Amino acid sequence: MALARSTVVFSLLRKKHPLVFTAVRNHWNKDYKPGPYPKTADEHITAAKKYGLLPSEYQVYIDNGDGCGDYPKLPVQSADARDPFYPWDIPDSKRNFNETIQAEEDMYAEHRYDISMRHRVPLKVQLAQFLGFLGTLFVMYMICEKIVWFHAVAEKQYPKAGVKHYSFDLGY
């Protein structure tokens, strides 16, 4: 019996064991998969309980085949917007143990997009600055297209059969 158990344990050390392969290589295992889409009120309450939410605040994604199932639709809050001084269980990602995270948390982590960022220069002003700069360049370009700078010189004279060039000295 002991031998059989140790065989199971050692088989897990195999590089290509499907269980280890999926969990370690792909950072996914079947337990991450949400349950089926809750249809009845009872299922709704059970699912809310499963994710540690009140049935009143529990909302589900539309069942459109994206595979979200019964996963709760939580408000989007970027990790950057969370309190950095709160004693988080996992300070690196500002999360608590067993906390239900937003379905697209990987998009709103600290090293990703900060949805609640306040820009130092508002977006409209940024657009105005961009267009203003390009517009100025374009206006300058259009002016220089019309008014071409040049040295006031006639064509360069090359000796050629049948062509006479004269200096400004008088020969008499």
Added chain:
Amino acid sequence: MGNSMGNVPNNGLNRFLDPEVTPGPNEKPTFDPCYGFRGTRKERKMIASEAQMRSAKIPLKERDYCAHLLISYRACRKDVWPFVLNCEHEKHAYLNCQYEDFVLRMKEYERERRLRVRSVQEKSKCK
């Protein structure tokens, strides 16, 4: 090359405002070259021959009225290499020739411009 920072933009502006009177850059003069001169103008003489220029491998762009000086400058450089500073006289002569050539072109341009102004004035007198 004159007062570039002042005149060069001004040339463009003049051409924009009075295109009829202001000749463009590197344009061929349109009036009779002897018109308005009391005597006869000296003809420019090409000293280096075609064969010499070809032999010295002078690029087509530089086969102008200063080519003989360019040939002697290059010959000098070849003779005294690597002490090329000894060719300062030849170089000076060549560059002076190019300068004179440029001044002549500037004079041709100005003559063309003034004659255009004159012909416009004469046209308006007739009316």
